[in-house]
Amino acid sequence: MDKKEIQEQRMRMYFINATKELLKGEGLKSISVRNIAERAGYSFGTLYNYFDDVKELIFICVEDFQDECREFIEERTKTQSQGKDKLRSIVKYYMYYFVQYPGIFELFFLERANDVGNKKPTFEMIYSFLDKLCRDEWKYLVEQGSLSKQQARLKAEITKNMVVGMLIFYLNRHNPQSFDEFSQRTEALLDEILNF
Amino acid sequence: MDKKEIQEQRMRMYFINATKELLKGEGLKSISVRNIAERAGYSFGTLYNYFDDVKELIFICVEDFQDECREFIEERTKTQSQGKDKLRSIVKYYMYYFVQYPGIFELFFLERANDVGNKKPTFEMIYSFLDKLCRDEWKYLVEQGSLSKQQARLKAEITKNMVVGMLIFYLNRHNPQSFDEFSQRTEALLDEILNF
DNA sequence: TGCATAATTGAACAATGTTAATTACTTTTG
DNA sequence: CAAAAGTAATTAACATTGTTCAATTATGCA
Secondary structure (H helix, E strand, O other): OHHHHHHHHHHHHHHHHHHHHHHHHOOHHHOOHHHHHHHHOOOHHHHOOOOOOHHHHHHHHHHHHHHHHHHHHHHHHOOOOOOHHHHHHHHHHHHHHHHHOHHHHHHHHHOOOOOOHHHHHHHHHHHOHHHHHHHHHHHHHHHOOOOOHHHHHHHHHHHHHHHHHHHHHHHHHOOOOOHHHHHHHHHHHHHHHOOO | OHHHHHHHHHHHHHHHHHHHHHHHHOOHHHOOHHHHHHHHOOOHHHHOOOOOOHHHHHHHHHHHHHHHHHHHHHHHHOOOOOOHHHHHHHHHHHHHHHHHOHHHHHHHHHOOOOOOHHHHHHHHHHHOHHHHHHHHHHHHHHHOOOOOHHHHHHHHHHHHHHHHHHHHHHHHHOOOOOHHHHHHHHHHHHHHHOOO
């Protein structure tokens, strides 16, 4: 019964990829069962043979996008040596990734946690995502004696929350209006937080 | 034609109040044209004689809720004398207001700015709302010489964005899980920002 | 090839927002 | 006062959403 599993996994992939494409392109608004199925080349009914509901499908995409985001940042920061600058860059490119794909931002941060179930771990992953990305840098700064462990924790938490707020205002409300301005504010606020 | 206007305004009020009640109670999810109209005591079609669409109705509520929020904070902070403590309290109760009414938070910060139109000023109002609430306190601290004007601006901006991020994670993702913990994190992060 | 099992489909249902045609009511006018 | 005109309220209808399920189609095996 190995063939069954392979085929089933392949079918799931068709739908998952279609969903990912839609999320990257048009965003959450464009997501509908009929839309996804059409792009996958099947009827909307077929989707329900492989997924419980459309939410399951959507949340499967989160992990993939996290990997992609991690790579996006890695590519742009790997040459930098540990320290404040690298930390700043990681946070900056974390934000830029979501600016590039507002649909993924919606998915990560704005989708409601209505019925928890198996999605709780997914939310935990999202919540701690930036922490994981920055962990080594904060650790390095503490070991260097630049700031206390406690202060590092606080600043990491401030950053994590601030970043989401900034993205909401920029992506959802066009505030600031231009990317240049957004970029500039990002630098300024990160400088203030890392001013020690 | 004065009577007309009075009657029309009264009709609009019925729908607006019904919408406000629903938003405070069940939140954005429960908002539907048929729901609002039923609560207002009219048919869903009647709503369209007084409002272009349901979005217009919803965004009319923003101003009312802002006034209410302002009063909520005022009541709880008016005895405090100007300074850091009062500033902390204002931000804290600003957050607590939205914790009390998650539906209003959704309305203020998560509703998309799809078709701008007359809603642009509304979004501007929301964006600068906390700034206005805190303006006097920041000003006082600058005049006292506690920090520079530039620093005050940066810290105010960090706070504004952080607050939205914290509320997203707490209200939408149950992170942290309890209000006590949320409250504690709020205090800690505000202390760190106001640590000068 | 023929049968049994599995996979795929689309009709159907309940909600949703919105529009437009219809009905009810009010006011003005002859 | 009654008929006409105009305004307001209602409901039927349409498109779109997620989801279910009976019926159809395809597949695999003997």
